[in-house]
Amino acid sequence: MTVATHEALAKMRAIVQACQEDPLAWISWLPVQASFLADPAAIKLLRAGNQVGKTWAGLAEVHYQALGRHPLRPIAPRPEGARFEAWVVCSSWAQSLAIQEKLWHIARRYLVDDCKYDPINGFHANKPAARYKNGAIVRFKTGNQDSLDLAGATINLVLFDEPPLPFGEAGNGPDVDAGIEGIEDPLDGPGLPSPVDANVTLRGQAHTLSLRDPLSVHRPPVGEA
Numbered sequence: 001m002t003v004a005t006h007e008a009l010a011k012m013r014a015i016v017q018a019c020q021e022d023p024l025a026w027i028s029w030l031p032v033q034a035s036f037l038a039d040p041a042a043i044k045l046l047r048a049g050n051q052v053g054k055t056w057a058g059l060a061e062v063h064y065q066a067l068g069r070h071p072l073r074p075i076a077p078r079p080e081g082a083r084f085e086a087w088v089v090c091s092s093w094a095q096s097l098a099i100q101e102k103l104w105h106i107a108r109r110y111l112v113d114d115c116k117y118d119p120i121n122g123f124h125a126n127k128p129a130a131r132y133k134n135g136a137i138v139r140f141k142t143g144n145q146d147s148l149d150l151a152g153a154t155i156n157l158v159l160f161d162e163p164p165l166p167f168g169e170a171g172n173g174p175d176v177d178a179g180i181e182g183i184e185d186p187l188d189g190p191g192l193p194s195p196v197d198a199n200v201t202l203r204g205q206a207h208t209l210s211l212r213d214p215l216s217v218h219r220p221p222v223g224e225a
Contacts, residue, residue, distance in 0.1 A: 020105075021108070021109045022109050023105060023106060024060055024063065024106055027060075029053075029057070029072075030052065030053060032046070032048055032052065032057075033052075033053050033054075033056070033057040033060075034072065036057050036058075036061070037057055037060060037061055037064075037070075037072045037073075038072040038073050039073075040073055046058065054161075055099060055102060055161055056102065056106075058088075058159045058161060059088070059099070059102055059103050059106055059159070060106065061157075061159070062086050062088060062103070062138055062157060062159050063103070063106050063107050063110075065084070065086060065156065065157050066084060066086060066107070066110075066132050066134075066136035066138060067110065067132070067134070067136070068084070068134065068136075081135065083135070083156075084134075084135070084136040084137070084156050085136070085137045085138075085139065085155045085156055086136070086137070086138045086139070086155060086156055086157040086158065086159065087138075087139050087140075087141050087155055087157070087158045087159070088103070088138060088139070088140050088141070088158075088159045088161060089141045089142070089158060089159065089160045089161065090140065090141070090142055090161050090162070091142065091161075091162055092142060093142060095161070095162070096122065096128070096140050096142055097119070097122050099140070099161055100117065100122035100123055100128060100130075100140055101117075101119065101122070103130055103138065104117045104123075104130070107130060107132070107138075110132050110133055110134075111130055111131060111132055111133065112131050112132070112133055115130060115131045117130075122140070123140070127139070128140040
């Protein structure tokens with residue numbers, strides 16, 4: 001094997017390692033993903049078919065917000081040491097584990113050293129959370145948790161990834177001060193439109209994020225209930 005071949009292989013290995021350590025730094029977004037990520041709306045919904053990268057786009061939004069910088073649009077700077085907490089709400093623990101694995105691959109370079117992940121328990125069997133070096137926290141919740149566990153919290157961002165049941169009783173959802181996003185397949189059963197609504201409070205005002213909308217990046221006005 002020639003010296004030139006050795007050098008080429010070394011460069012390829014370095015690129016592979018860099019992609020594994022920080023995949024979003026190398027990703028080329030599909031148009032629907034890029035549109036969703038570039039949208040500055042406080043409330044937005046991405047609906048598309050299977051395997052088009054909805055969860056990756058949703059988790060990327062959470063990751064960028066946790067870092068405090070966004071490659072596709074300007075976001076308000078977060079003062080050093082300011083608290084940031086995001087929730088990722090899933091339909092079940094099994095789904096949550098799959099999504100936790102995706103966030104691990106996306107964010108592991110930016111997480112604190114003692115933030116452990118394993119395929120069986122995710123980030124933690126009871127209270128899974130990814131903790132960033134800058135102090136940001138991403139917690140994972142399931143839609144079937146008791147509403148009392150979800151009420152009263154004040155967080156910066158919430159991502160709903162196909163929750164199967166209405167989330168949060170009216171007035172009892174979390175209080176969100178930055179943004180709400182939802183991602184979902186257009187159908188959750190053969191020919192059946194999704195019945196899911198998510199009740200949250202955004203900046204002190206009650207909102208219902210309806211996951212009944214047609215295929216599109218959905219951008220309702222902030223005042224829409």
